[in-house]
Amino acid sequence: xxxxxAGNAVLVGLLIxxxxxxxxxxxxxxxxxxxxxxxxxxxDRTQRPLRRIxxxxxxxxxxxxxxxxxxxxxxxxxxxxxxxxxxITIGTVDLFLSGVFGFRIPGTGTAPFVWTVDLFAIAxxxxxxxxxxxxxxxxxxRMHVALDGYLILAGIAxxxxxxxxxxxxxxxxxxxAQGFTAPPLATLITRLWPSPFPGESSAVxxxxxxxxxxxxxxxxxxxxxxxxxxxxxxxLPNVFFRSQRPRGALxxxxxxxxxxxxxxxxxxxxxxKQLLDGYxxxxxxxxxxxxxxxxxxxxxDPQKIVLDVRDxxxxxxxxxxxxGADRGTPPARYGPTKTEELWACxxxxxxxxxxxxxxxxxxxxxxxxxxxxxxxxxxxxxxQRSLTNIERAGNPWGQPPDTRADWAKDLGxxxxxxxxxxxxxxxxxxxxxxxxxxxxxxxxxxxxxxAADVSFAILGTEETCNGDPARRIGNxxxxxxxxxxxxxxxRKYGVTKVIASCPHCFNTIANEYPQLGGSYEVVHxxxxxxxxxxxxxxxxxxxxxxxxxxxxxCYLGRHNKVYDAPRDVLGAMPGVTTVEIAPHHRERGFCCxxxxxRMWMEEKxxxxxxxxxxxxxxxxxxxxxxxKVASGCPFCLIMLDEAVGAKAVQxxxxxxxxxxxxxxxxxxxx
Amino acid sequence: xxxxxxxxxxxxxxxxxKVAADGRSVDASQITWAISPYDEYAVELALERKDADPSxxxxxxxxxxxxxxDALRQALAMGCDEAILVSGQGAxxxxxxxxxxxxxKVVEEAKADLVLCGRQASDDDQGLVGxxxxxxxxxxxxxxxxxxxxxxxxxxxxFNGIDVWxxxxxxxxxxxxxxxxxxxxxxxxxxxxxxxxxxxMKAKKKExxxxxxAALGIDARAxxxxxxxxEPPPARGGGKILKDGDMKQTAAExxxxxxxxxxxx
Numbered sequence: 062x063x064x065x066x067a068g069n070a071v072l073v074g075l076l077i078x079x080x081x082x083x084x085x086x087x088x089x090x091x092x093x094x095x096x097x098x099x100x101x102x103x104x105d106r107t108q109r110p111l112r113r114i115x116x117x118x119x120x121x122x123x124x125x126x127x128x129x130x131x132x133x134x135x136x137x138x139x140x141x142x143x144x145x146x147x148x149i150t151i152g153t154v155d156l157f158l159s160g161v162f163g164f165r166i167p168g169t170g171t172a173p174f175v176w177t178v179d180l181f182a183i184a185x186x187x188x189x190x191x192x193x194x195x196x197x198x199x200x201x202x203r204m205h206v207a208l209d210g211y212l213i214l215a216g217i218a219x220x221x222x223x224x225x226x227x228x229x230x231x232x233x234x235x236x237x238a239q240g241f242t243a244p245p246l247a248t249l250i251t252r253l254w255p256s257p258f259p260g261e262s263s264a265v266x267x268x269x270x271x272x273x274x275x276x277x278x279x280x281x282x283x284x285x286x287x288x289x290x291x292x293x294x295x296x297l298p299n300v301f302f303r304s305q306r307p308r309g310a311l312x313x314x315x316x317x318x319x320x321x322x323x324x325x326x327x328x329x330x331x332x333x334k335q336l337l338d339g340y341x342x343x344x345x346x347x348x349x350x351x352x353x354x355x356x357x358x359x360x361x362d363p364q365k366i367v368l369d370v371r372d373x374x375x376x377x378x379x380x381x382x383x384x385g386a387d388r389g390t391p392p393a394r395y396g397p398t399k400t401e402e403l404w405a406c407x408x409x410x411x412x413x414x415x416x417x418x419x420x421x422x423x424x425x426x427x428x429x430x431x432x433x434x435x436x437x438x439x440x441x442x443x444x445q446r447s448l449t450n451i452e453r454a455g456n457p458w459g460q461p462p463d464t465r466a467d468w469a470k471d472l473g474x475x476x477x478x479x480x481x482x483x484x485x486x487x488x489x490x491x492x493x494x495x496x497x498x499x500x501x502x503x504x505x506x507x508x509x510x511x512a513a514d515v516s517f518a519i520l521g522t523e524e525t526c527n528g529d530p531a532r533r534i535g536n537x538x539x540x541x542x543x544x545x546x547x548x549x550x551x552r553k554y555g556v557t558k559v560i561a562s563c564p565h566c567f568n569t570i571a572n573e574y575p576q577l578g579g580s581y582e583v584v585h586x587x588x589x590x591x592x593x594x595x596x597x598x599x600x601x602x603x604x605x606x607x608x609x610x611x612x613x614x615c616y617l618g619r620h621n622k623v624y625d626a627p628r629d630v631l632g633a634m635p636g637v638t639t640v641e642i643a644p645h646h647r648e649r650g651f652c653c654x655x656x657x658x659r660m661w662m663e664e665k666x667x668x669x670x671x672x673x674x675x676x677x678x679x680x681x682x683x684x685x686x687x688x689k690v691a692s693g694c695p696f697c698l699i700m701l702d703e704a705v706g707a708k709a710v711q712x713x714x715x716x717x718x719x720x721x722x723x724x725x726x727x728x729x730x731x
Numbered sequence: 732x733x734x735x736x737x738x739x740x741x742x743x744x745x746x747x748x749k750v751a752a753d754g755r756s757v758d759a760s761q762i763t764w765a766i767s768p769y770d771e772y773a774v775e776l777a778l779e780r781k782d783a784d785p786s787x788x789x790x791x792x793x794x795x796x797x798x799x800x801d802a803l804r805q806a807l808a809m810g811c812d813e814a815i816l817v818s819g820q821g822a823x824x825x826x827x828x829x830x831x832x833x834x835x836k837v838v839e840e841a842k843a844d845l846v847l848c849g850r851q852a853s854d855d856d857q858g859l860v861g862x863x864x865x866x867x868x869x870x871x872x873x874x875x876x877x878x879x880x881x882x883x884x885x886x887x888x889x890f891n892g893i894d895v896w897x898x899x900x901x902x903x904x905x906x907x908x909x910x911x912x913x914x915x916x917x918x919x920x921x922x923x924x925x926x927x928x929x930x931x932m933k934a935k936k937k938e939x940x941x942x943x944x945a946a947l948g949i950d951a952r953a954x955x956x957x958x959x960x961x962e963p964p965p966a967r968g969g970g971k972i973l974k975d976g977d978m979k980q981t982a983a984e985x986x987x988x989x990x991x992x993x994x995x996x
Contacts, residue, residue: 323928435928445925453763454745461747463761538928 073161076275083279090286094340097378101333104312106302113301116419120300126417131644132347135195136417138188145185145221146293148178152224153278160271172242175228179244182225189214203346203364213290216281223277226250226270292343296418299341302334303419308410309620310572311427314537324431324535327388328374329381331428338420339371348412348422353652353674354405358667360398361405363412363422369395370425393429403429404441407670408533408657409615414648430535444534447661451539455525456491457661466521468493468500472507476521477554483518485510486556488570490563491526492695498702499695505724506562506586512727513599515589517560523550529565532573534658541577544569548579562586562720564616564694565656571621585617587693587719591626594633601726606636609722610678610687610714612701613650614694624648627693627719634726642681651677655696675704682714689715691722732784732881734777735843736791736811737834737864738770740802741854750961757854757961766802769849773916775923776879777847778810784881788812792837794830796823800939807934808926815841819943826956829949831863836947838868843911845893850875850915858915865913873897873906875917882907 107113119125124143127136155169168174192214200206229247285291306312314323325331346364354361370392377389393399403426412422433439440448450459466476468489477483487510493503510517528543547570551559559581561567571583584592593599609631617623624647631639645651654670664670678690690705692698701716742748742757743765751758766774774791781787791806793799794817803814817833825833838846846868851858865872878896892909898917926934971988973981990996 317928318932321929434925438925438927438930440925442922445922448925450745453743453765459745461745462763463747538931 076161079276079279083282086283087286093378094286096382097374098333098336098340100329100374100378100381101331101336102329104332104334106304106334109305112305113303116300116303117297120417120419121296124417126419129415130649134191138191139417141181141184141188142192142217143293145181145188146217148181149217149220149224152178152228153220153274156224156227156271156274160275170228175247176244178225178228179246182221182246185221186218189218201346201350203349203362205344205346209288209290212284213288216277216284220274220277220281223270223274226266227274230267230270289343292341292418295337295341299334299337300419302337304334304421304424307572307621308413309568309616310576311532312424313573313576314431314541317538317541323435323537324433325393325425325428326391326432326436328370328377328392329388330432331370331392331425335370335421335425335428336374338367338425339374341418342367342371342420343418344368345417347415347417348420351411351415351649353407353409353411353654353670357670357673359402359405360666361402363406366402366422366425367420369399391429391432392425393433399429400433400439401666403433404444404662405659405666406657407615407652407654407659409652410619411615411649411652414619427533427535430533431537432535434535435538440534440536441662443663444658444661447658448531448534448536448539451526451528451531451543455543456495457526457530458491458495460495462525463522465489465494465524466519468503469507469519469521472504474507475518476523477518477556478521478523480518481554482516484516485518485558485560486551486554487517487519488527488559488561488566489519489524490561490566490695492563492699494524496695496699499698499718502562502695502698502718502720505718505720506560508724509586509590509599509720509727510560513590513593515593520550520554525550527566527569529569530658530661532569533656534661540569540573544574544577544579548574548577551579551581557581559583560586560589562693562695562718564614564621565696568616568620585621585623585626585693587617587630588623588626590720590723591629594630599723600728601634601723602728603635604637604722604726606638607689608638608640608685608687609717610640610642610681610690611646611719612642612653612674612678612690612692612697613646614692614697615650615652615656617693618650619648627691630719630723631691634722637722640681640685640687642678645674645677653692653694653697653700655700660696660699669704669707671700671704672707675701675708675710678714679708679710687714689717689722691717691719693719732780732787732844733842734780734787734789734845734847735838735841736770736773736777736789736806737846737848737860738774738791738793738802738806739767739849739852739854739860740764740793740795740799741767741852744768744853748963750963755958755961764798764801766805767849767852767854769851769853769916769918771849771923772919773847773849774806774809774811775919775921776876776916778924779919779921780879781810790815790841790843792817792834792841794818794822794825794833794944797941803939804931804934804937805926807937807939808931809924810926810930814937814939816939816941817944817947818941819945822944825944827857827859828863831860832867832949833944833947834860834864835867836949837942838864845879845911846870846913848913848915850917861913861915868911868913870911870913871908872913872915873908874915875899876914877903877916877918878920879914 124140127139129136155166159165196206196210225246229250328336344364348363349355352361352363373390373392373395381387381389393403406426408423410423447457450457454460455462477486487506489503493499525546526543527547528540531543532540559570561570561583564585567583567585570581590599611627611631613624628639631637651674652670653674654664690701692701698716698718705711705714705716743763746762749758777789781789789811790813791803791811792815793802797818799818800816803816807814815837817837846864848861848864862872873895875898876895877898879893882892882894892907895906895908895914897904897906973984986996
């Protein structure tokens with residue numbers, strides 16, 4: 062047995078000193094970061110523990126969110142380095158124990174373990190080579206390439222190699238002499254040496270690898286918490302404590318009437334989990350890659366939002382810990398263009414979907430907007446008008462509320478007051494009630510529901526805005542007022558089942574009304590049609606042969622994972638070929654630009670988001686000509702209508718709602 | 732400086748106003764009430780002054796039905812310091828000139844240095860009260876203003892007259908008032924501010940003193956004017972889209988319609 066410390070007190074002492082320094086620096090910094098984290102407000106993130114464990118296995122250990130298009134190769138390289146690092150960690154413990162106490166973890170030093178180390182060494186080194194080459198020669202546009210990354214890559218390579226040498230030399234020196242075939246990398250190394258670690262030289266390599274590894278680990282530990290590489294530690298809790306709310310639901314401000322401050326006016330007002338997000342960001346830029354605002358030249362970069370929170374916390378943390386009354390700078394004012402960044406967000410969740418470490422970008426942005434809107438009254442003037450309109454007229458357009466049901470006048474659609482035993486409530490929404498183009502969609506929904514003999518009624522003029530734009534603009538109070546009013550009306554009529562043709566109504570009623578005690582079975586119209594088609598209650602006849610591109614609305618798709626229902630409905634239409642707006646479809650669908658209250662704000666900077674979306678549709682159209690672009694959202698429809706006009710293709714490509722396509726193919730009931 | 736802003740509560744611009752069954756008044760049953768838009772600009776202008784000089788106090792007054800309290804709360808939520816409601820028997824139907832005389836009493840009691848009104852109310856568009864108020868007070872008056880500022884930097888807090896920007900065709904004039912004045916507001920540079928939630932909550936709790944209009948001792952004689960009839964504008968007919976036929980036929984049909992139906996050619 063070659064024990065590198067060999068019971069030598071000086072060597073043991075040296076090891077203790079090196080490790081004490083390395084791990085001491087780690088613990089010191091970790092304690093500091095923890096104290097800063099505790100500045101954040103409390104938030105319970107322990108509900109549904111089993112799901113959290115499952116997430117940990119899938120997302121942390123399984124690296125699920127890294128292995129996504131278009132990042133398969135890079136994602137796999139990362140996963141290999143990560144899994145290799147876990148192997149290294151086992152090896153490090155073994156190496157330490159065997160060197161100091163002469164005790165080996167069962168299983169290590171055997172052929173399977175040495176083969177595992179060897180194969181992972183190959184995979185890790187190749188992956189690191191790929192990462193280095195990428196950083197040097199093809200740096201991804203949104204990635205911050207800095208010395209930090211190289212140091213970490215070099216560190217991992219060093220630890221991997223020293224472990225490999227330790228295992229290999231140990232084997233060769235007969236530490237665990239067993240007759241088995243040497244694994245490939247070990248074989249290569251032994252070939253490079255004239256005579257593979259003969260006698261004493263084997264002990265030298267073994268000892269050097271041992272010392273090199275353990276000193277390397279201490280250095281790595283000391284450096285880690287200063288680096289973005291800390292994510293290897295923080296991702297563990299960050300995934301565990303990720304939000305288990307439906308993605309489409311924002312956090313409720315409880316007891317709003319009793320509070321004195323609203324939203325994030327200080328880093329103290331962000332929850333500890335939001336601060337942990339900052340520690341966890343590894344600056345990979347996948348969120349930035351997917352952001353429609355950034356892609357069209359807006360000042361917003363979702364990655365910067367997260368890093369700003371981290372930087373501000375590190376900058377102010379010391380002061381704030383010492384002085385409990387100090388609130389520091391409001392995060393919404395941290396940086397010269399911060400408010401413009403915040404107002405540019407469409408809350409489309411492309412960033413949230415893309416983030417491999419489950420960072421929650423939207424919640425931070427909305428918390429800062431809440432502070433701007435409710436504490437400062439600082440809202441873009443056009444958005445302010447829409448909020449006032451919701452307050453006074455119950456719809457953001459500011460249309461007379463008593464005309465809300467005018468679209469249905471000649472259809473004889475019953476209201477709940479007239480038909481209290483109706484099974485379903487059709488919650489029409491402001492867009493389909495007041496916008497001329499979308500009134501046609503409401504009429505289509507009515508016709509389709511009638512064809513399938515669905516028992517339904519509307520609220521008529523008793524309906525009021527669901528509050529979604531107000532909540533996303535940051536006026537939580539107005540959202541609660543609107544929501545409570547609707548919940549009260551639904552309670553009055555005993556409504557239990559709700560159909561919405563607008564994904565924003567659908568999302569807020571399904572996912573957010575339960576926060577205020579309004580729980581219903583909520584479906585988007587397209588989901589109900591999908592169900593009715595399956596059950597044979599709705600049949601569609603041959604229509605025109607046409608290619609229809611499908612545009613995923615963010616609040617139907619990414620926020621609620623309704624990807625298949627609209628495609629299945631389109632697929633059930635004889636003559637219709639569905640065209641995917643690849644690669645920006647399903648999870649990577651590109652926003653129309655109207656979400657997050659952006660519908661009610663001017664868009665003056667950069668390209669209009671809906672024009673970029675139309676560019677993507679036209680690129681698909683160039684390969685597979687399409688005659689229609691279908692969606693399931695009134696705001697997408699408005700945005701796409703504007704975009705086909707701007708691109709002068711309105712004669713060729715017609716934006717349409719899926720429900721209108723269904724309506725055109727209905728087989729009338731006999 | 733103490734600024735008093737006179738506001739009127741009118742039907743919100745999102746409301747579709749209906750004529751009541753008597754044919755001479757507005758059906759008030761379905762109305763959402765709000766501060767008349769020009770008056771809201773007046774509040775904003777006053778508050779901008781307060782932003783620039785925190786020693787400024789801004790009071791707001793309304794005269795009319797008791798529901799006017801909501802308009803006052805809105806102004807308080809925006810940042811006004813105090814509010815006065817003048818209400819009671821007959822307040823709602825008081826004629827413009829009598830309203831001005833009543834408000835003059837309030838101005839005198841409040842010892843205001845400056846009075847702002849909107850240039851006209853959005854319901855009757857009379858534009859009378861501001862002018863009549865100046866007359867009743869014996870103060871100078873400037874109309875359609877967009878901005879005002881203290882004339883010069885006197886000792887802090889003292890009142891040395893004000894410069895007033897008045898909108899005129901194609902530009903503006905700057906007038907100087909040496910003493911108290913009544914200004915009627917055309918517009919503020921910024922849109923009226925969005926009240927903060929703490930502002931709204933504070934305004935909810937604030938005591939709003941109510942004065943009985945009868946107690947002001949004004950001469951509110953029988954109205955010399957009355958509305959005898961109200962008519963909504965005629966409903967607009969639907970448009971017509973010419974789709975069939977080639978371009979020539981369509982053009983010919985269009986000309987025919989313009990000539991024979993619309994009679995514009």
